[in-house]
Amino acid sequence: MLAKHRANILKLISALVVFTAWEIAGRVPVSFAFPTFFESVSAFWALLIDGTMFKAYAETLKPLVIGILISAFFGIGIGLFVGLSRGFDWLVSPIFIVMQTAPLAALIPLLVMAYGIGLTSKVFVVCIMAMPVIVLNTGGAVRNTPANLIEMGEAFLGSRRQVIMKIILPAAFPIIFAGLRLGVSAGFIGAILSELKITPTGVGDIITYSRSIADYPSMYAAIASIIILAVLFLNVLERVENKLLQGSRKPSALD
Amino acid sequence: MTKSTDNAVTVRNVYKNYGSTEALRDLSLDFPRGQLTSLLGPSGCGKTTLLKIIAGLLPATSGEVLVNGEVVKAPGPDRAFVFQDFALMPWASVIRNVAFGLELRGMAKSEREGIAEKYINEVGLSGFEHSYPHELSGGMRQRVGLARALSVDAQVLLMDEPFSAVDEQTRRKFQEDLLGLVKNENKTFIFVTHSIEEAVYVSDQIAILLPRPSRVMEIIRPSGFRHKDVDSIRREPEYLDIVDRIWASLRSYVE
Numbered sequence: 001m002l003a004k005h006r007a008n009i010l011k012l013i014s015a016l017v018v019f020t021a022w023e024i025a026g027r028v029p030v031s032f033a034f035p036t037f038f039e040s041v042s043a044f045w046a047l048l049i050d051g052t053m054f055k056a057y058a059e060t061l062k063p064l065v066i067g068i069l070i071s072a073f074f075g076i077g078i079g080l081f082v083g084l085s086r087g088f089d090w091l092v093s094p095i096f097i098v099m100q101t102a103p104l105a106a107l108i109p110l111l112v113m114a115y116g117i118g119l120t121s122k123v124f125v126v127c128i129m130a131m132p133v134i135v136l137n138t139g140g141a142v143r144n145t146p147a148n149l150i151e152m153g154e155a156f157l158g159s160r161r162q163v164i165m166k167i168i169l170p171a172a173f174p175i176i177f178a179g180l181r182l183g184v185s186a187g188f189i190g191a192i193l194s195e196l197k198i199t200p201t202g203v204g205d206i207i208t209y210s211r212s213i214a215d216y217p218s219m220y221a222a223i224a225s226i227i228i229l230a231v232l233f234l235n236v237l238e239r240v241e242n243k244l245l246q247g248s249r250k251p252s253a254l255d
Numbered sequence: 256m257t258k259s260t261d262n263a264v265t266v267r268n269v270y271k272n273y274g275s276t277e278a279l280r281d282l283s284l285d286f287p288r289g290q291l292t293s294l295l296g297p298s299g300c301g302k303t304t305l306l307k308i309i310a311g312l313l314p315a316t317s318g319e320v321l322v323n324g325e326v327v328k329a330p331g332p333d334r335a336f337v338f339q340d341f342a343l344m345p346w347a348s349v350i351r352n353v354a355f356g357l358e359l360r361g362m363a364k365s366e367r368e369g370i371a372e373k374y375i376n377e378v379g380l381s382g383f384e385h386s387y388p389h390e391l392s393g394g395m396r397q398r399v400g401l402a403r404a405l406s407v408d409a410q411v412l413l414m415d416e417p418f419s420a421v422d423e424q425t426r427r428k429f430q431e432d433l434l435g436l437v438k439n440e441n442k443t444f445i446f447v448t449h450s451i452e453e454a455v456y457v458s459d460q461i462a463i464l465l466p467r468p469s470r471v472m473e474i475i476r477p478s479g480f481r482h483k484d485v486d487s488i489r490r491e492p493e494y495l496d497i498v499d500r501i502w503a504s505l506r507s508y509v510e
Contacts, residue, residue, distance in 0.1 A: 152342035155310055155330050156356035156407065166359070170346050245346070 035217040040224065043217035052206065053225060060202030063119055064191040067126025071183055075131045076176060079138025083172070084164070089139060100132035104190070108197045122194040129190030130183040137179025141172035177241045181234055188230040263288040263411055263443035264309060269318035271304055278304050280468035282318070286411075290459035291437045291444035295451065295501070297508050301469030302447045303339075303415055309445060310336050310413050322411060332360075335409035339416040341396045343388040349375065350384040352399050356407035367406075374402040378432075394425035405440070414446045418453070426453075431485045433457050451505070455497045456488055463501060465508060473504065 019037050026036030035043075047053040081088045108125065115121040145168045153163040169176075195204020203222050210218035264286035271279040278301045286292045294302040307313040309320050311330040320327040322334060330336075335356065343352050350371050351358070357367035375384055378398040388396055397417055404412055418426045434457060437444055448454050454461050461475045480491040488494055 146342075148338060148340055148342040149344060151312055152336070152338060153359070155312055155334075155336040156359050156403075157330055157332065158359040162359055166355075167344065170344065173346070 033216050035220055039217040040220040044221035047221055056202045056206050060191055063122035063126050067123045068130055068184055068187045071127050071130035071134055075134030076138050079135040080142055082139030083142025096132040096135045099128055117199045121198050125194035126187045126190040130187035134179045134183040138176045141175035142168055145171045181237055185230055192226055261288055265321040267319050270316045272316045277468035280470055282470055284462055284471055286443055288443050289441055291446055291457055292460040293446045293448055293454040293458040294462050295454040296464035297466055300464040300466035302464055306413050306415050306447050310334055333409055334411045334413055335404035335407050337400050337404045337414040337417045341400045343399055345388050348385045349399055353402045353406055356403055370406050374406045378402045394421040397421055411443045416447050430457055434485055451498050451501045455494055
């Protein structure tokens with residue numbers, strides 16, 4: 001109980017240190033384009049109250065949610081085959097490693113030429129960001145299933161399908177989920193990147209527009225809102241994961 | 256050699272090569288029904304390899320294994336395996352782990368849990384049905400592994416150094432329980448061990464294997480004290496003589 005409180009107090013102190021540093025940096029100021037913490041917070045409230053923020057997120061979440069759902073579904077599916085078959089691994093993994101390391105911003109013009117400036121291109125950007133880490137994590141987790149558990153499944157007459165469904169996937173589950181979390185955070189980056197580089201819509205539009213009229217507090221408020229949302233969403237994912245794992249594993253250090 | 260009805264398992268001229276390494280050479284051995292046979296030998300003598308070939312988990316390079324007169328090609332319902340490192344699923348409760356062999360055979364949940372319950376009771380784990388493996392001690396985990404093997408009701412129980420990962424006191428208790436099991440369950444036990452005392456204590460028949468390549472050096476049948484009380488076996492002159500004799504013949508192979 002005390003340890004739990006202690007963790008929360010430390011997190012609060014950590015946030016306070018960052019916000020204080022931000023406030024001081026804004027007051028010095030380090031740049032005329034860098035607002036103070038309080039200016040940004042009041043801009044944030046203003047955007048929230050007049051509904052701009054909600055309309056923006058309705059727009060931004062579209063490619064984000066679609067992209068993440070596609071990445072999760074196909075990413076885990078492809079990752080499963082990557083982990084099960086050496087041949088498939090060699091065939092497919094290089095593509096995702098290239099995807100992961102490619103300078104995405106430079107590729108966006110190509111995507112726009114191929115798929116236009118609409119939702120499709122944005123979904124693509126989210127997928128390019130989110131899918132590789134999901135595929136590679138799933139593949140690695142599946143490949144590293146403890147050999148003794150697979151042997152146990154075979155010794156007790158499990159079919160290949162049963163061994164995959166009842167042993168390999170549950171054993172890989174925590175790492176698959178870790179990959180999913182990394183994929184989701186990468187997806188958030190992809191969604192904003194696509195709104196900055198393709199067409200300014202949603203939150204990307206607030207950022208672009210406030211910058212163009214030198215309303216820096218609003219710009220930083222929009223950026224901060226993405227970070228807050230991403231952290232909240234990752235926390236929810238973690239709760240879901242813990243719920244699914246129930247009492248079967250020791251709780252992780254993350255919270 | 257004709258098909259013998261009082262042997263549950265017969266190993267005939269089995270060779271096993273890993274690449275150019277010869278692991279087993281022309282190994283033949285009979286396992287009398289209803290008895291416990293130990294495979295004893297120094298490490299690297301191929302006893303686990305032989306056990307896995309009997310289990311159908313490894314193919315023999317040549318030769319054959321007969322279980323009840325049928326040639327072994329794959330794991331079958333007539334054999335159950337107890338693993339050295341327990342091979343329990345960490346995400347599954349004790350009762351699910353014990354019932355897993357039956358789950359893989361498609362038995363309905365209530366039915367298989369009823370059976371699992373019975374064997375959990377038998378190995379002395381009642382009250383732990385809904386615990387998870389990480390909450391149990393090593394000895395208790397192996398009891399789960401044993402209950403899982405018993406619950407599929409196979410005629411042949413294959414045990415791969417089942418007590419090597421538990422502490423000395425637990426091990427002695429296990430050995431006593433094993434004698435009770437051999438007496439009460441009408442099963443054939445094949446027991447891999449590297450402990451001379453353990454082999455002499457629990458076995459009706461001891462096959463001493465020599466390493467590189469593995470072959471049967473000697474078969475010993477301790478008979479004089481088998482009917483004695485579990486507490487007095489270790490004081491029997493015959494017990495002590497056999498232990499000494501085996502050590503005398505094995506010592507030159509221990510580096």
